[in-house]
Amino acid sequence: MRKPLGVIPWLVLTLSVLGVVVSAYLTYEHFTAGTTLACPETGVVNCMKVTSSKYSELLGIPVAVLGLLFFVGMTALSLPALWRTPSPWPSRLRLAGVVTGVVFVLYLVWAELFRINAICLWCTVVHGLTLVLFALVVIRIALPPLED
Template sequence: MAYLTYVHFSLGGGSFCDLGDGLSCDIVNKSDYATILGIPIALLGFIYFLGIFLIAVFRFQFIFLRWTFFVSLVVLGPALYLTVVEMFILKNYCIFCELAKICILAVMITLALAIGVRSLERRSVMRAVVIALLLIAGTYLMQAAAQPAVGQYDAFAQCLSEKGFVMYGSATCTFCIRQKGAFGSSFQYIKNVECNKNFPGAQPELCAEKKIQYTPTWIKEGPERTELQRLNPGFIELEKLAEISGCTLKLSGA
């Protein structure tokens, strides 16, 4: 989890658990779904496992083991919710994230065997389950509120493409993921060139031809990809893109 925390904060891409399309620690850990109240989920996981280690070393007693089981049950809920996010929204899996969830299950099974299943009060288990469900609901609502509405910037994105603006990016770079997230579903209308050769549809030769050193880089192109204007690399606020391009930033259908 310490490594995943590092991946979350690193600006570049290409962690060693990036195995290509569908298996990318970078895409998962740098997505908008990788934080709760601004706190990286990987960091919360690191704190959890650190606590498990400290209890095992310094407080290996029945009462602490029992509470650790219930805490693990509560933590498992949001962890499994994020697996659903990986499956149906991000459509990418973080191998280390899934291994961490397996470790949580292993901790729970070990604790149940150590303290005895009968010592786990049914009422306490139900309370832990309810808390886990509330955390799942809270996580979903917070993350949903942070996402742009579906189609919110369709007209703006279409205008950028019509005026020749192209984004050269990488599926695993922090600022690219953030830039795509700012558009939400409307990013489908943006002309996007993938520079990471490990992903489908990548055009590394074109990126090299355009001398793309940092991603994302926005370029306004004319006929036959003639470069008319190049913006400074990095994440650009939509308001700034609107100012530069002359496209109106407004809600589609408004």
């Protein structure tokens, strides 16, 4: 009989897939210089200003691509087989991933608020997903294992 997963692994998988979708959209917009971000271009909320700023790349790599890679990795690490494995490595990699993600989110929010002076709604969705993933992964690690 397979070990039960509980709700947290399924939430992590679902949110990771949602993150892939939003990050793929932001990546598409980055490379096409599109204006279909469905986000105002005036005032504090200005996706175009954020996604075309110098902070939209890190070492020449678009942060949207980095976000896409993060969520693809989290999706892979959140497959049911990797939650059930007796190996500690998937759990450690998930934790390292979400910690890295949160640190990067803090940097990006700082850049939006104090350097770009604008907020991207789509980026905020990605930031929120990352923070919730962090919380869920940490909670799951803190919980006792589920019994059959």
